[in-house]
Amino acid sequence: MAxxxxxxxxxxYVVVLSxxxxxxxxxxxxxxxxxVVEQYQFVAAAESGDVALGILAPQSxxxxxxxxxxxxxxxxxxxxxxxxxxxxxxxxxxxxxxxxTATVTYEAVLPQGKTxxxxxxDALHLSPQEKIESDAAPIARLAALLSEHNAATxxxxxxxxxxxxxYLTWPTEDRINVTPTAMDALVSKVGVCEDFANLMVALCxxxxxxxxxxxxxxxxxxxxxxxxxxxxxxxxAGAHAWVEFYTExxxxxxxxxxxxxxxxxxWRAFGRNDGRHLxxxxxxxELDVYxxxxxxAMEQGKMVAAMSAPLKFVATASAADxxxxxxxxxxxxxxxxxxxxxxxxVVTVLLIRLLENRILRRKLASRAMSTx
Numbered sequence: 526m527a528x529x530x531x532x533x534x535x536x537x538y539v540v541v542l543s544x545x546x547x548x549x550x551x552x553x554x555x556x557x558x559x560x561v562v563e564q565y566q567f568v569a570a571a572e573s574g575d576v577a578l579g580i581l582a583p584q585s586x587x588x589x590x591x592x593x594x595x596x597x598x599x600x601x602x603x604x605x606x607x608x609x610x611x612x613x614x615x616x617x618x619x620x621x622x623x624x625x626t627a628t629v630t631y632e633a634v635l636p637q638g639k640t641x642x643x644x645x646x647d648a649l650h651l652s653p654q655e656k657i658e659s660d661a662a663p664i665a666r667l668a669a670l671l672s673e674h675n676a677a678t679x680x681x682x683x684x685x686x687x688x689x690x691x692y693l694t695w696p697t698e699d700r701i702n703v704t705p706t707a708m709d710a711l712v713s714k715v716g717v718c719e720d721f722a723n724l725m726v727a728l729c730x731x732x733x734x735x736x737x738x739x740x741x742x743x744x745x746x747x748x749x750x751x752x753x754x755x756x757x758x759x760x761x762a763g764a765h766a767w768v769e770f771y772t773e774x775x776x777x778x779x780x781x782x783x784x785x786x787x788x789x790x791x792w793r794a795f796g797r798n799d800g801r802h803l804x805x806x807x808x809x810x811e812l813d814v815y816x817x818x819x820x821x822a823m824e825q826g827k828m829v830a831a832m833s834a835p836l837k838f839v840a841t842a843s844a845a846d847x848x849x850x851x852x853x854x855x856x857x858x859x860x861x862x863x864x865x866x867x868x869x870x871v872v873t874v875l876l877i878r879l880l881e882n883r884i885l886r887r888k889l890a891s892r893a894m895s896t897x
Contacts, residue, residue: 534884541877542870545869549869553637555636555864558857560630560856561762565628565849567627567847568624573619574619574844575616576847578614579612579819580627582612582613582629588636595630596615598615607810608807608814609806610806633803635802636800639796646771649807651730657726657738659729661707661727668728679774679777682772685729686768686781686795689721692714718782719808722768725768726768736770737768738767740805741802743803744761744855745762749857750858755852755855757850757852758851766808767802818839823841829841
């Protein structure tokens with residue numbers, strides 16, 4: 526019997542320790558800090574010419590703080606502010622046989638914990654939009670089934686979020702030249718992060734809950750603190766899309782595509798940031814700014830290279846033999862989640878050890894009394 530109680534006690538300790546670790550990872554507030562360095566190396570082979578480079582950089586927002594963007598470039602630098610973005614426009618001359626590099630550096634502080642903020646609600650947040658067919662009959666019918674109230678509440682939005690997370694599955698093969706829409710996702714039941722976000726926003730708007738799709742970056746959990754990660758023609762943080770929604774509580778964020786992989790823990794991606802989402806703003810507004818930047822660059826020369834995600838840049842040149850290579854370096858300068866994990870682990874193990882010592886002392890005292 527003593528062995529049975531011992532095994533049961535050990536199982537209880539494992540459950541308690543596991544719950545404490547989950548709480549440390551996802552429940553306690555923390556802050557992650559990243560340094561991002563984007564470098565664009567121009568090379569002119571045989572011809573001299575002028576080059577132009579446009580870059581979109583994120584700005585501070587309700588659940589992120591971006592330090593002042595620093596630009597190093599041997600040429601003209603112009604800056605313009607757009608909603609949630611800073612537009613960098615670089616001009617310069619590249620002699621034949623030379624190399625010149627533009628470097629953009631910023632730091633982003635991303636808190637982990639509940640997100641809640643005040644901001645105006647615009648007509649856009651309730652209207653049909655390209656790729657978000659909130660007025661389509663199938664979406665309206667489904668929204669009515671998911672909503673329990675005439676005016677959508679936070680509970681209704683959570684029901685929509687949970688439905689989308691469980692309804693869509695990630696594609697098993699690469700999708701090329703696919704323009705995701707909410708209706709496509711509803712019919713196919715397959716989608717990537719943008720499909721999840723479009724469908725959730727369409728359903729929210731159909732129920733009367735203001736919502737919008739957010740475009741940005743996601744820093745994966747595999748990025749270890751203080752390590753340096755470098756990617757060429759890509760980004761250590763991947764392109765991502767999620768949702769911001771408004772209810773009686775205020776504005777919050779949700780990530781239905783991430784919830785789909787962790788349905789038992791789907792609460793962790795609703796109404797809270799995990800310290801890994803870096804917003805570039807509302808998806809359509811960002812694309813509009815990108816298109817304007819692209820038009821400016823094309824006025825300066827011929828297209829050399831462009832990328833709208835995960836990097837957001839356009840490079841042009843007056844000479845035909847100019848090339849550009851983008852490289853991104855990310856370093857996680859701090860991650861409070863790891864500190865929480867270590868502290869909670871140590872405290873929990875110590876408490877378990879103290880409890881075991883107390884149980885052992887009681888057993889020894891009981892044996893001593895029985896011997897007497």
